[in-house]
Amino acid sequence: MEHEFKNKLILVTGGTGSIGSEIVRLLLPYHPRQIRVYSRDETKQFELEQDLQAGARVRFLVGDVRDKERLNMAMENVDIVFHAAALKHVYACENNPFEAVKTNVQGTQNVIDCAFANKVDRVIGISTDKATDPTNVMGCTKLLAEKIMLATYFYKGEKKTKFCFVRFGNVLGSRGSVIPLFLKQIKNGGPVTVTHPEMTRFFMTVGDAVNLVFKAATLMQDREIFILKMPVVKILDLAKVLLSLKKENKGIQIKIIGKKNGERLHEKLLTAEEAENALETKDMFIIIPREKLALQKSEHLYQGAALTKRKEFYSKNERKLTVKEIQKML
Numbered sequence: 001m002e003h004e005f006k007n008k009l010i011l012v013t014g015g016t017g018s019i020g021s022e023i024v025r026l027l028l029p030y031h032p033r034q035i036r037v038y039s040r041d042e043t044k045q046f047e048l049e050q051d052l053q054a055g056a057r058v059r060f061l062v063g064d065v066r067d068k069e070r071l072n073m074a075m076e077n078v079d080i081v082f083h084a085a086a087l088k089h090v091y092a093c094e095n096n097p098f099e100a101v102k103t104n105v106q107g108t109q110n111v112i113d114c115a116f117a118n119k120v121d122r123v124i125g126i127s128t129d130k131a132t133d134p135t136n137v138m139g140c141t142k143l144l145a146e147k148i149m150l151a152t153y154f155y156k157g158e159k160k161t162k163f164c165f166v167r168f169g170n171v172l173g174s175r176g177s178v179i180p181l182f183l184k185q186i187k188n189g190g191p192v193t194v195t196h197p198e199m200t201r202f203f204m205t206v207g208d209a210v211n212l213v214f215k216a217a218t219l220m221q222d223r224e225i226f227i228l229k230m231p232v233v234k235i236l237d238l239a240k241v242l243l244s245l246k247k248e249n250k251g252i253q254i255k256i257i258g259k260k261n262g263e264r265l266h267e268k269l270l271t272a273e274e275a276e277n278a279l280e281t282k283d284m285f286i287i288i289p290r291e292k293l294a295l296q297k298s299e300h301l302y303q304g305a306a307l308t309k310r311k312e313f314y315s316k317n318e319r320k321l322t323v324k325e326i327q328k329m330l
Helices: 017-028 044-054 066-075 090-095 097-117 137-154 178-187 206-221 235-245 290-297 323-329
Strands: 009-013 034-039 058-062 082-083 122-128 164-166 192-194 200-204 224-227 232-234 254-256 268-270 279-280 284-287
Touching: 009 017, 017 034, 017 044, 017 206, 017 284, 034 044, 034 066, 044 200, 058 279, 082 097, 082 206, 090 097, 090 137, 097 122, 097 137, 122 137, 122 206, 137 164, 164 206, 178 192, 178 235, 192 235, 200 206, 206 284, 235 254, 235 323, 268 284, 268 323
Parallel strands: 009 034, 009 082, 034 058, 082 122, 122 164, 164 224, 192 254
Antiparallel strands: 200 232, 224 284, 279 284
């Protein structure tokens, strides 16, 4: 990674979000020439600038991925793009579907076009388990974002830009995620609201998420989807653990409120169809283009990866963390 990022000019879209800001923080020790933080929220930019105290090594650019002209200016002379900008909340996307399309789909196409125009070397997109067999607007828009970015191969001609995606599960403690919500409910005296007693989710730490992004940036050949093998947690067990860890838990009840619009009981990170084109390492799955399956013969490209024998990666069928394991993870 030292070699990959040293003296490089790097753009992070959505660079003040939970993942984007951590990408920026963890890039700095690798001595990039400059990191450009591109996001809409000037307040979050101010807060991140005060936190980092990185001087001219980090530039803060107010802009939206929907604004192609502004994005193109931000991408001038850039070597690597981490595309983390998105509308990511399922319920908000259900209620504002075309806003999700504008950001997650049209915004991604703008990133592609600007990357080509500026001869960017690599673009790493951030996706989600909601994009796998999607049942809601957010998942559909993220799946389409994956599809249009990975389809660039068919029209890029001699352009050198390479693209890949990483798929995340739920990121522990990220903005709007379930743990901050549960902690707020406990602080306010409850109840702690769980949508369904059998609901399961894949979980990863912010550090795990960013390490996956960096590993993808170093291993990518073009058009892969990288998926971290991550633990599965039953949301009801997570609520119980958080209650047990807090002194303010006296008398607080867990209330089952039913699934929200667009929410599903379990999540997938790898479908049966995708598994047919997937490689596997100790810590990740790598979906590669069908046209590139010959790459399996070059295992060194993906750290000794081999064709996976897994049929899918589905939270319903995976072993769930025990209460003690959840406590250790937290």
